[in-house]
Amino acid sequence: MLSVRSLNTEYKTKSGPAVRAAQDVAFEVPPGKFFTLLGPSGCGKTTTLRSIAGLERPTSGEIEVGGRLVYSSSKNVFVPLNRRNFGMVFQSYAIWPHMSVYQNAAFPLEVRKRGLSPAQIKDKVATVLKAVALDHLTDREATKLSGGQQQRLALARALVMEPELLLLDEPLSNLDAKLRERMRFELKRIQRELGVTTIYVTHDQAEALALSHEIAVMNEGRIVQIGSPRAIYDRPYSRFVAEFIGNSNFIDGTVLGAENGTSHWRIRGAMGDLVAISDTPLKAGQNVTLSIRPENVELADDAFSGGGTLNLFSGKVDQRIFLGDYADFQIRLGNILMMSRAHPALRASVDETIHMRMSPDSCVVLHEGGTAATKPYTAD
Amino acid sequence: MTGISSAELARLPERSLFDPKWIVLGTVVAIVAWLALVPLIFLFWQSFFTPATADNPAVFTLGNYAEVYGSARTLQLFFNSATYALGSALLALTLGTLLAWICERTNTPGKPLFYALSVVPIVIPGILFVTAWIMLASPQIGIINLVLQRVFNTDYVFVDIYTLTGMMWVDGIQHAPLAFLLMSASLRSMDPALEESALMSGASMWQIAWRITLRLALPAASAAFLILFVRSVESFETPALIGLPVGIEVFTSSIYEALHGYPSDIGLGATYAVTLLAITSVGIYWQSRLSQQGSKYATVTGKGFRPRVMDIGRWRWAAFGFFILYGILVIGLPFLILLWSSLQRFYSVPSWEALQNVSLDSYARVLEFPSVGTAVWNSFLLATGSATIIMLLSSIVCWIVLRTKIPGRWLLDNMASMPLVMPGLVLGLAVMICYLALGGGIYGTIWILLLAYVTRFMPYGMRFSTTSMLQIHKELEESAQLSGASWLTTFYRVVLPLLKPGLIAGWIYIVIVSIRELSSSILLYSPGTEVVSIVLWELWQNGQYTQLSAFGVMLICALFVFVIIAHLISKRFGIKEV
Numbered sequence A: 001m002l003s004v005r006s007l008n009t010e011y012k013t014k015s016g017p018a019v020r021a022a023q024d025v026a027f028e029v030p031p032g033k034f035f036t037l038l039g040p041s042g043c044g045k046t047t048t049l050r051s052i053a054g055l056e057r058p059t060s061g062e063i064e065v066g067g068r069l070v071y072s073s074s075k076n077v078f079v080p081l082n083r084r085n086f087g088m089v090f091q092s093y094a095i096w097p098h099m100s101v102y103q104n105a106a107f108p109l110e111v112r113k114r115g116l117s118p119a120q121i122k123d124k125v126a127t128v129l130k131a132v133a134l135d136h137l138t139d140r141e142a143t144k145l146s147g148g149q150q151q152r153l154a155l156a157r158a159l160v161m162e163p164e165l166l167l168l169d170e171p172l173s174n175l176d177a178k179l180r181e182r183m184r185f186e187l188k189r190i191q192r193e194l195g196v197t198t199i200y201v202t203h204d205q206a207e208a209l210a211l212s213h214e215i216a217v218m219n220e221g222r223i224v225q226i227g228s229p230r231a232i233y234d235r236p237y238s239r240f241v242a243e244f245i246g247n248s249n250f251i252d253g254t255v256l257g258a259e260n261g262t263s264h265w266r267i268r269g270a271m272g273d274l275v276a277i278s279d280t281p282l283k284a285g286q287n288v289t290l291s292i293r294p295e296n297v298e299l300a301d302d303a304f305s306g307g308g309t310l311n312l313f314s315g316k317v318d319q320r321i322f323l324g325d326y327a328d329f330q331i332r333l334g335n336i337l338m339m340s341r342a343h344p345a346l347r348a349s350v351d352e353t354i355h356m357r358m359s360p361d362s363c364v365v366l367h368e369g370g371t372a373a374t375k376p377y378t379a380d
Numbered sequence B: 001m002t003g004i005s006s007a008e009l010a011r012l013p014e015r016s017l018f019d020p021k022w023i024v025l026g027t028v029v030a031i032v033a034w035l036a037l038v039p040l041i042f043l044f045w046q047s048f049f050t051p052a053t054a055d056n057p058a059v060f061t062l063g064n065y066a067e068v069y070g071s072a073r074t075l076q077l078f079f080n081s082a083t084y085a086l087g088s089a090l091l092a093l094t095l096g097t098l099l100a101w102i103c104e105r106t107n108t109p110g111k112p113l114f115y116a117l118s119v120v121p122i123v124i125p126g127i128l129f130v131t132a133w134i135m136l137a138s139p140q141i142g143i144i145n146l147v148l149q150r151v152f153n154t155d156y157v158f159v160d161i162y163t164l165t166g167m168m169w170v171d172g173i174q175h176a177p178l179a180f181l182l183m184s185a186s187l188r189s190m191d192p193a194l195e196e197s198a199l200m201s202g203a204s205m206w207q208i209a210w211r212i213t214l215r216l217a218l219p220a221a222s223a224a225f226l227i228l229f230v231r232s233v234e235s236f237e238t239p240a241l242i243g244l245p246v247g248i249e250v251f252t253s254s255i256y257e258a259l260h261g262y263p264s265d266i267g268l269g270a271t272y273a274v275t276l277l278a279i280t281s282v283g284i285y286w287q288s289r290l291s292q293q294g295s296k297y298a299t300v301t302g303k304g305f306r307p308r309v310m311d312i313g314r315w316r317w318a319a320f321g322f323f324i325l326y327g328i329l330v331i332g333l334p335f336l337i338l339l340w341s342s343l344q345r346f347y348s349v350p351s352w353e354a355l356q357n358v359s360l361d362s363y364a365r366v367l368e369f370p371s372v373g374t375a376v377w378n379s380f381l382l383a384t385g386s387a388t389i390i391m392l393l394s395s396i397v398c399w400i401v402l403r404t405k406i407p408g409r410w411l412l413d414n415m416a417s418m419p420l421v422m423p424g425l426v427l428g429l430a431v432m433i434c435y436l437a438l439g440g441g442i443y444g445t446i447w448i449l450l451l452a453y454v455t456r457f458m459p460y461g462m463r464f465s466t467t468s469m470l471q472i473h474k475e476l477e478e479s480a481q482l483s484g485a486s487w488l489t490t491f492y493r494v495v496l497p498l499l500k501p502g503l504i505a506g507w508i509y510i511v512i513v514s515i516r517e518l519s520s521s522i523l524l525y526s527p528g529t530e531v532v533s534i535v536l537w538e539l540w541q542n543g544q545y546t547q548l549s550a551f552g553v554m555l556i557c558a559l560f561v562f563v564i565i566a567h568l569i570s571k572r573f574g575i576k577e578v
């Protein structure tokens, strides 16, 4: 449906070199899917989205939507954005304050001369306002809407013209926490019901994980990893991804050799030997970093009996923080500290010995920098 | 817990210790109240009394009002003033909005130059602009007519400046830069996403301009219109130089006539002035209401704010041409005609013969003019003096209004901004009546001009100070006080330095408008206290057009150099707009 190929966008600045805000960005989005650009502030998400929209003119690359080339530097194609038929929701919503709810939503239909009769326009607007649950506020002045309602109106306005592509730039970031969670479900429902292909920009990992079919993690203008929410979380490509999404323990080590099978490797770390998983072959003697999510560090008061026999360690409880539905432990193993998230029933208190177990599949060998851009990995 | 709460405890030392802050604040409040209110009271008083002379004391009378409101002439005045102000405000607004839109929203080539071009006319004194246009478009000596008559070999009068339309034209294009500044500020504060989302909705450029941009700018445009309207109602140069000779009278010129006619009738003048004041007050009141309303449309959000220009295709050359034409009409032609006539011994139309007579004689003669040196010195003193006083006063007033919880501070704010409704001529008259009645020896000295200037331009100072004060976080001051600094130290060491860029910008602006000032000065000057605009006025009245032009050319060049230097300095202080 949407295919972006080696897209580059620069901003010229008056002094100094141009800012390369998007570099070699490439991804594919199948029809009807929800695709998210995720990354820290200033990493180029908005730039990428605006380049797709046509609000920014890229310096090179290709963008194709539904088989139609809308931008290509080599073929010198640039479809003006008001002919692209994409819906977009801006971060500030950009609700026109001088129009009513109805007028806002009807505008895209009125300005396109597609021979819609007033009655048809009315029909379509009513349908879309119903979809976003604003049908009771049709004649309200747009400035007299609450934040969440404005957000839904912006969505309605983007959807009313039945866009090929829906572009959303941090649409929830101006809402308070409660409303944001509710709107998350709303957004997902509307997207699923209408089946519109959606590109979503956010810096909020929880939003990205909850909403998306696929996520592209960006950093400094480049895509670092593309994958399903599960894959991104379970198998972060690099330290940046592991740190940006969720928490992780990082352990440095040296590769000893392959363990039985192709993707498991024996690694010597400061705490001892352990078996970890890697999606690329490793060389013996190579220095690597592992990422282990705290919730994948199993804890027990007594030594484990039965189940997996790999990656068993024991250490001393350094700190224990009770958080209600779970407890966070900091465990000292020699001179390293491991974080673990465990069931609060675990009683071990500070300075007591505790036993740990980590499944080899949750000890992920990270890549040194670089990007996995075009090498999607699927876990499921 | 009983006893004193911690809040009360914190307030205790302040109550027991005497704080020098109150001396400063009290003085400032007193000065502002004096400046803004007292002359006004005297103006009202005078409109109900006969003029006091040596043998007759002032007596209460309703005669002035009876005369003003009882005559059909007043109806004519109303009509003239309204038509004139309406016409020129509409012209200025249309031009200014178009220019602002082109500058802010389109990809017209050469935009940075146009910014400068649009604001340059602000430094040209109004009286020079008007005289230049008389030289251009008068039926007898106007170059435009003479050239066209020669080309078509007729004696048909093509353009006549001495009409109501002519007055609207001169005033309208003169105020276009103001409209440009107001409208471009409003366009700049508009969230570009509002237009971008229309673009994403599939709207064309014209649909966006018409259905989104202009509609959103409507509150700002209405407010700008009212400002322009008030400016035209109170404008003095155009009605006096163009209107009076042919009997097209408006309120300002009637006030001047009443005072300078024979016999001079100060009571009648005051009554006209009160009427004019009522009109401008209503205008400014509505304008401030509208601006407040308009702020709900200002939807700037910090995030994702990027101004964006539209590709208007081939139209950008039309826009470019429009700017060039504007430049020619507003700067090129007026300046060239002044330059031309300054190089002549006797005023004459450009021609080969006249070209042989080019000389710098007028420059030499105008410099010999005894009052020129005094006037330049006076203007310099008044401009720098009033700018300095105003910026100091207004920064303290702003501080009181924005930072303290003193009850009634809104009144202070309104008082300091009130002179905005006073036309220069009305203010001059009020100040004149006030100090004639109070005595004190101020009348006839340069001090009375200083008082008038400070009063008249205080609202501008307020605007500059408020804008920059709003940008300073309160915590910066509080932390200085927590470090043990007294109020005076905090104000001097923290507040003033932080305000500096804004204060300098305001200072520069007030210097410029002070040098242009004519309408207050004309009622307050006496021999020895002339200012440059008065010299220009006198030269015009004496028919010394070539010397007037020479002086005007020098003045414009000097102001231009000043603005450029100011611009360079302010760049160093990080000021964006002068």
Ligand SMILES: Nc1ncnc2c1ncn2[C@@H]1O[C@H](COP(=O)(O)OP(=O)(O)OP(=O)(O)O)[C@@H](O)[C@H]1O
Pocket (backbone or CB within 6 Å): A011, A012, A013, A019, A020, A021, A039, A040, A041, A042, A043, A044, A045, A046, A047, A048, A203, B306
């Ligand atoms: N108009 C511009 N001119 C110059 N540089 C720009 C411009 N717009 C953005 N940039 C730069 O480009 C980079 C990417 O910006 P972008 O807005 O795409 O970030 P983002 O990922 O959307 O961040 P955020 O989460 O804060 O919205 C940033 O370093 C930014 O400073």
Ligand SMILES: [Mg+2]
Pocket (backbone or CB within 6 Å): A045, A046, A047, B304
């Ligand atoms: Mg962004």
